[in-house]
Amino acid sequence: MSREVTPIADQLRARGMRVTAARHAVLEWLADNPHATVEHVHDGISQRLGSISKQAVYDVLKACLEADLVQQIKPAGHPARFERRTGDNHHHLVCRSCGRIEDVDCAVGARSCLNPDHDHGFEVDEAEVMYWGICGACRTAATNAPGDDHSRQ
Amino acid sequence: MSREVTPIADQLRARGMRVTAARHAVLEWLADNPHATVEHVHDGISQRLGSISKQAVYDVLKACLEADLVQQIKPAGHPARFERRTGDNHHHLVCRSCGRIEDVDCAVGARSCLNPDHDHGFEVDEAEVMYWGICGACRTAATNAPGDDHSRQ
DNA sequence: CCGATAAACTTGAATCAGTCAAGTTTACGA
DNA sequence: TCGTAAACTTGACTGATTCAAGTTTATCGG
Structure with a gap:
C-alpha cells in the first residue's frame, strides 16, 4: 500500500543514483514500515528479494541518507532506526x-x-x-x- | 578550583553511598571537566590515584548516575559523556x-x-x-x- | 545491442564502546 | 577488630557498525 507520489525509481534517478533491486526494495519497504532497524529492514526485504547481505542494507541506507531519501534516528543505547519522512x-x-x-x-x-x-x-x-x-x-x-x-x- | 557547596564525601554519604577514593576522584575531576568521556575521566584520575581500572570508572559513573550525582549525554555515533550539572x-x-x-x-x-x-x-x-x-x-x-x-x- | 567501467553488492574480518562474570580488596557498621 | 556487602581488578565477550578485498551489475558511449 505504498502511496508514493513519485515512483521510487524516479526518486533515485532524480538524484543521479543507480536504480537497483536492493534500493527499490529498501525504500518501498521502509515506506510501509517506519522506524525500522537495519535488522528489521534486512528481514523485511530478504523475503521479497530472495536474499541480500546485511552490509548491502547498510550501504543502501547510507546512500539514501546522504541523498536525503531517508532519515536516521539513533537513540542512545539502541540500534539506529530509519524512516522515509524527512525534512x-x-x-x-x-x-x-x-x-x-x-x-x-x-x-x-x-x-x-x-x-x-x-x-x-x-x-x-x-x-x-x-x-x-x-x-x-x-x-x-x-x-x-x-x-x-x-x-x- | 572545584567550588563545591557540599563536600563530595557528604554528597555521597547523603545518598547512602560508600565514600571511596575512586568515587571522590571521579566526582572532583568531573566538576572541573564537564562533558568528559569515560576515557577522559580515566586518564584524568589515573594520575591522581596512581591507577584505576576503566571498569571501575564505568561502575562509579553508573552508581553516580543512578544517585543523580552526574548526568549522561550519549550523542549518536560518539562515546557517552558525563557532567555534574543535573536537573x-x-x-x-x-x-x-x-x-x-x-x-x-x-x-x-x-x-x-x-x-x-x-x-x-x-x-x-x-x-x-x-x-x-x-x-x-x-x-x-x-x-x-x-x-x-x-x-x- | 555490446562492451567498458565505476558503482553496488558479497563475504568475512575488524573495531569500538560498553557489559558481564569471577575473583580480590576495602569501607564501615556491629 | 571483624565480618560482610559493596567496590574494584582483570579479562573475556557482545552487538552494532565499519572496513577491505573481490565479484557482480546498471548504465553510458559506441
Whole structure:
C-alpha cells in the first residue's frame, strides 16, 4: 500500500543514483514500515528479494541518507532506526525499554526550538528533540511480570 | 578550583553511598571537566590515584548516575559523556566532527518543550534536546586541510 | 545491442564502546 | 577488630557498525 507520489525509481534517478533491486526494495519497504532497524529492514526485504547481505542494507541506507531519501534516528543505547519522512522537523518518542519509536509533531510549533540562544561558535544545522519514556506495552509487561522487559518491540 | 557547596564525601554519604577514593576522584575531576568521556575521566584520575581500572570508572559513573550525582549525554555515533550539572533542563550543542559538547540553556524557556502534544500511550519522563553542528575548531581545520578532521576534541 | 567501467553488492574480518562474570580488596557498621 | 556487602581488578565477550578485498551489475558511449 505504498502511496508514493513519485515512483521510487524516479526518486533515485532524480538524484543521479543507480536504480537497483536492493534500493527499490529498501525504500518501498521502509515506506510501509517506519522506524525500522537495519535488522528489521534486512528481514523485511530478504523475503521479497530472495536474499541480500546485511552490509548491502547498510550501504543502501547510507546512500539514501546522504541523498536525503531517508532519515536516521539513533537513540542512545539502541540500534539506529530509519524512516522515509524527512525534512519536516518532527520529533520522536522513544521507549527506554524496547526502543520502540513514535513520531511527534513539534510541540512548540515549527522551528521554534531550532536556534540555541548561544551557539558557542558552532555552525548549527539541526535540532533534535527526543522524548524518552516507557511505552504502554512495556508498562503493562512490567506490571504483569516485573523484572522482565519483553524487549525489542 | 572545584567550588563545591557540599563536600563530595557528604554528597555521597547523603545518598547512602560508600565514600571511596575512586568515587571522590571521579566526582572532583568531573566538576572541573564537564562533558568528559569515560576515557577522559580515566586518564584524568589515573594520575591522581596512581591507577584505576576503566571498569571501575564505568561502575562509579553508573552508581553516580543512578544517585543523580552526574548526568549522561550519549550523542549518536560518539562515546557517552558525563557532567555534574543535573536537573536544570539544559541542552547540548554537539560537534558532528569531534564530538565536543557545549551547554545551552533551553531556548524556549524551562520545560516548555517537555510535553509532546500526543504521547502515544508513553509515560514520558524526559525531553532531550540536542543541537548538531560543526564547532569552530573543526570548521577551521576543515578549511585549512580539507578531508582531515582532527577528531576527538 | 555490446562492451567498458565505476558503482553496488558479497563475504568475512575488524573495531569500538560498553557489559558481564569471577575473583580480590576495602569501607564501615556491629 | 571483624565480618560482610559493596567496590574494584582483570579479562573475556557482545552487538552494532565499519572496513577491505573481490565479484557482480546498471548504465553510458559506441
